[in-house]
Amino acid sequence: MNRRMRVELFFLDNLIWAIIVLFFGINAFFTPSFLKYENIVNILYHSSILSMLVLGQGIVLITGNIDLSIESTLAFAPAIAMLLATKWIAAGLNPYFSIILTVLIGACVGLANGFFITRIGINSFIHTLSLLIILRGLTLYLVPFAIFKLGPVYTFLGSARMAGKIPVAVLLMFFIFFIMAVILKNTPFGRYLLATGGNPIAGFISGINTKRMVVFAFIISGSLAAVAGLLAAGRQDAVNNSMGKDMVLFTFAGAILGGCSLSGGKGTALGILGGALLLGMINNSLTLIGINVFILYATYGLLIFIAVILDRIRVKLRELVFYQENIRKLRSKANAARL
């Protein structure tokens, strides 16, 4: 592989970041306030909740499955934890424990998802669709009115700010993405996840417990959805029953933009982060421009549409790079034969 090819591939494989830079530039040109430190922090802060869901969805997509239930888990996990802490248990709960409990509830939802999908053999789309509805319904029933006053410890992750006004949520987001990046790239477990989605039969034959990998992926996505729930609840110092509503479709947009494939076996944490941040930026810029509220949603969709088309072009270009490399090799072989 020559240097030029390497550069081309590097560019194509990280196209999402190039799009982000481009989008950033365009926005900075038209709305100078976009560039302000506060606004950039704001974008990151507002992306942090969705990014957790996008990451979870990405991990599940990598194994070749789909998780629709994450947006309901986002509300369900903190709702149960807070109901226990404020209502069901008279003595209340240790606030640190309720944080752990929230994540555990998310993990359990994921474990249940994984169990039914791998052991009973239900299609992941259908199964998680039912859970999406069940969990939202339960949350609506159990939390008819919002639960207020969650306490400073529980809301710390969602609302506190560090020096330089950097929200803790943003730091947490980067930290979790870093951990996932290391897991996907540098551990056998990450390889097994990719192999499971890339070709489950080949993965199984080469000695991977592919079913277990799918279960783990769902546990991760459930836990991340619960973390997203923690952030959302912390931000508004309340748990209400509509948290996370309609977010799940955007998680697909973000994950696909980030290089995941609906057929599995593709995806990196860095790419997924890019996908999530691009969604956040699009949202922010549309608000800043002051676009008509009624057309905002459609415009959001249009920009995602364009980005997904760009992603298809990226895949085609990538194939072209390899094709040209092959042509070049054949030519040089032919030349060598002539000499």
Next chain:
Amino acid sequence: MKAGNKSNNPLLRLERVSKLYPGTIALYNSCLELLPGEVHGVIGKNGAGKSTLVKIISGIIPPTSGLILLQGEEHRALTPMEARQHGIGIVTQEPQVIPDFSVAENLFTPAYPCNRWKSIRWSQINARAAEILRQTGIDISARAKGSDLTISEQQLLLVTKAFYVDNAQIIILDEVTASLSEKDERLLYEMISREKAKQKAIIYITHRMAEIVKVCDRVTVLRDGQTIVTEQVSRLNERELSQLITGQEFPRDSQKMPESKASAASEQREPVLLSVERLTKAGNYYDISFDLHRNEIVGLAGLRGSGRTEILKTLSGILHADTGKVILAGKARGIGSPAEALKQGIAYLPEDRDREGLIEKLSVRFNLSLSSIASLRKGLFLDKKAELSRTKGLVNLLSIETPSTEEEVHYLSGGNKQKVVVGRIISRKPKIFLLDEPTKGIDIGTKASILEMVRTKLRENAGVLITSPGLEDLIAVCDRIIVLHEGRIVNEFLKRDFDESRVYLAMQGMRP
């Protein structure tokens, strides 16, 4: 075509038809003549060109050169549509019925009888389907779903469709008996003899010589892409046929039967790595017993459906036997999954490398280290340097042609893909290799290098069980060949007794 009066004009003639692929000659100057009212057998080893010939006749691929004469018209090539219009029908090895359609719907797809408003006349379809089924004697309901049929019934249904609904004049039956039950096989033979009387022509492709003798009038033998001979079946016996197919004479002293097991074991001084005792999986294989020694290469020879793949899949933990024992290093073991098999030092190279062997959208490095990655750990994390150096080592060892170790596997050629799978299983350093058709669908050069690899590197301190689509590969590398027929071990040959024609006869379930 009216019966009788034109019976000497061939329905179809292929003249000097060739098909060249880059690197291989699939068919070379082949000729075939098909008379009305005859069953014409086409026989040959795997890779002899049978399927290429069939694909050319049914219009799936165009020939590189040569002429196709259909009822007097000359064609350079046919399209599938033209072939249909000329009354050519084909039934392939793998039955393809639409699972959610009824038997009647399957029969009449896509040419449904309609009324003038283009509305399908269901009552007519069901009545006609029931009538056809009654005539042919197939005992299934016209309203049963495709998915409710056994494979054998599905296959028979498609044959019926070709004969009675599509009303083809030339019908190609491509190894259809491979998936037919005994009862359905008889129904097929009856159907064939009825259709023969109607002056239709049937091209009958099979691996089983007994069938050729039973149902065919004439037979064309293919070998290495060439038509060797076309002959009246009545003038040939099975021995002569087997010689024509393999291209090898029987040795003069062919009376001498090879001594089996006793001498085989006495020749082996190496310890037994694996021994299989009375392994049975109903419907696949029965009473399989054999030993595999260290430094030994044992071939499993058999036709499709003889159970060779299933035995290897059982030993690698993908399938599970009903009864019997697998003894590894002196201890009986259950092998529950491929992961367990690998732990016990058994590596399996799957027959279908694209579907079962490779993760094509991931890199060469990823695929090569997939099975052995746990050993590349440094603490919690992967030792990437060690991984890269091992990957490069394997790429060099197997001379895998790839621009880099990061190339995605689907950009590689078939032969190089196969080398990647071989590399993956070598990297785990197993004690027992199970190689299921490692030479399938790869070019001659790669084939030679893979076989060489098996003979030198793989057998070092390990035992190898190997199957192959071609006997010549087994003869080239094996120390011993175990012959399977319909799920049972029928014979065993030692290296000094290897003889292609004899092994071929044994694979047919006949005494050599």
